[in-house]
Amino acid sequence: MSRFLHLALCMAAALALASCGSGKADDEVDVAFIGSSTELFEPGLRLAPAGQHIRSATAEGLVSLNQSGEVVPALAERWIVTEDGLSYIFRLRNTDWADGIPLTSNSVRDALRRNIQELRGTSLGLDLAKVEEIRAMTGRVVEIRLDGPMPEFLQLLAQPELGLRRNRQGTGPMTLSRERDTALLAPLPPETRGLPVDEDWESRVRTVRVQALPAEQAVAAFDNRAVDAVFGGTLTSLPLADTGALSRGTVRLDAALGLLGLQVVGERGLLATESGREALAMAIDRQSLLQPFNIGGWIPTTRVVAPDLPGDPKIIGERWNGLSLELRQAEAARRVAAVAGTDRAARTLSIAMPPGPGSDLLFRELSEDLAAVGVVLERASESAPADLVLVDRLARYADARWFLNQFHCSLKRGLCSPEADEAVRRAMQASDPAATAAMLAEAEARLTAANVYIPIGAPIRWSLVRGGVDGFSENNWGLHPLFPLALRPI
Incomplete structure (x- = not known):
């Protein structure tokens, strides 16, 4: 499905420079999105790319996308699809909402219904039109019934706008705090998300700092080593990537669909x-x-x-x-x-x-x-x-x-x-x-x-990612989860 090959834009000397790191403390990674700061903190469901990434980091859906663009478990630890393709049955993780209330099939059903209701009148709402019914079956089982087969339904369900929230708060995998126009994302310990305890968790993760800047400023910040990655590049801003920044990192293009x-x-x-x-x-x-x-x-x-x-x-x-x-x-x-x-x-x-x-x-x-x-x-x-x-x-x-x-x-x-x-x-x-x-x-x-x-x-999407920054991978969807960036390089 690839529309174009990745550009080979880094020379060996540049890679050697990049591998030395930015010289900053290793307790954080800095990301700049091309956009405006208001897009980072959008509370609704009409999300710009920066807001989509923040939402997917702080409000998991039943499933989500990993860094390669593949559907993976999120609030649902597993699922089955009936043979006719009309019923998707999800088993939920044993976890709580952000306010400490247990996450149940009833509360998940209600949250998903709210999202679908709010998306009516949008193209994403049209995509969701095949959802016929959402049922809470038992304490931790939710069924979504479609009125016709949709092989790509899980991919649709993984979209950031379908991240589930209670009282406007999601379940992670990261928590959000605001420092002026910067979003600070801290990874939640796995045991707070219904996952096995990791004794070495604190030593393995770091904070992700996210800001949104005009394209010229974002590229300049990368070139000056003020940020480790720039996301959200489009054809409109692509010529800016062909600057001095290339001497200190790599341009990565998604084979976007x-x-x-x-x-x-x-x-x-x-x-x-x-x-x-x-x-x-x-x-x-x-x-x-x-x-x-x-x-x-x-x-x-x-x-x-x-x-x-x-x-x-x-x-x-x-x-x-x-x-x-x-x-x-x-x-x-x-x-x-x-x-x-x-x-x-x-x-x-x-x-x-x-x-x-x-x-x-x-x-x-x-x-x-x-x-x-x-x-x-x-x-x-x-x-x-x-x-x-x-x-x-x-x-x-x-x-x-x-x-x-x-x-x-x-x-x-x-x-x-x-x-x-x-x-x-x-x-x-x-x-x-x-x-x-x-x-x-x-x-x-x-x-x-x-x-x-x-x-x-096909559309063009590009990013700048400094050598030595793990957790980034090109994919067809132009969505690059922020949580993997929080894992320290091994």
Whole structure:
């Protein structure tokens, strides 16, 4: 499923420097997220990446993700899945909530129901729509029943937003204290979490200090050895990683799964018809679009759903096979001229992109491609509505339904396809895997034909991790648990 290879950006001399450590005391590790400090302490369920990582560190769900992105036990010490794939039965750890109240199947059921209720109206809420019932069976057994099979359900259940809390407090594996705009995360002893006693625990763990900084400051802090790792890098900030920081650590790229493309939010002129919107999609040279970023192995796509997902029926393929870029752009130019003629205003479109050097590079490349077919692209101002919006989003699980749910009409993110939504709804009701896959392929075909989203490829996620820092591993989800960083290197 990998979209690109890891960059080999460290030379032997740099690694030797990194292995010497930062010179700080070994009783803490410092992490900077690219973002704002308010994201670290968000109390609700609409979480930015920094908030997701804090939540997963302080509020375990029934299951969680380890540093490699694999589902592992959390509040549930084990589970079984019935043969029909409709029932997930979890055996809970023998532990307490943060306030000392015993963690029971009833309290876990209620906490999970609250989370699902609060997530209604979000794309994650759509993903959870297959949950039919949550039952407390005995003191420490919870059953979740689905209305249809969902092979990726455990992956969905491991998302940070499904971490369980009582009175806004989770069960760990870490405790959170705040020091101005810095989050201090201390690992909880295993016996307080219903796990066997570890006599050497205090000598094996350390505090993780987390702050959120603008991208330039985060990279500078890493380069100055003020932090040991930087998380949350995207395409927008990727050029900043190619600085002096590389002499003191490594750039690590996740083989991320998700969306990188343009969502159509305006509906005027060229964007008013499927044919006009397709002209924009045809004009983009995806093979060379990201060349200025020097990302080896990145694979572009014209599909809404990422290619080669598990269970992909191979019904939908890449678009415009057999047409060269020149022929595609010639057809796109013909359509643009037919709609806009020589009217510059009718040929001008605005795009909303986050600020950053990566956005500047991407805007330049997109502008050149669209200029080749007669379209003028401008950066949208914050005070004016845009015609196009850059989508840069990580997948929660490896299934076509996640991709299709991102454009559901109920989310009101831009133009949409009710026909595609209806096909997804029918797919959810199908019990036969082949029928489900066929209906999801139909939904993708309808969304593709509507041209409300212009795919580019997989999203880019990068981190800076100093040599000698253990507990980090690249994965498809761009989630890097903070708890493993608290374990001292052996």
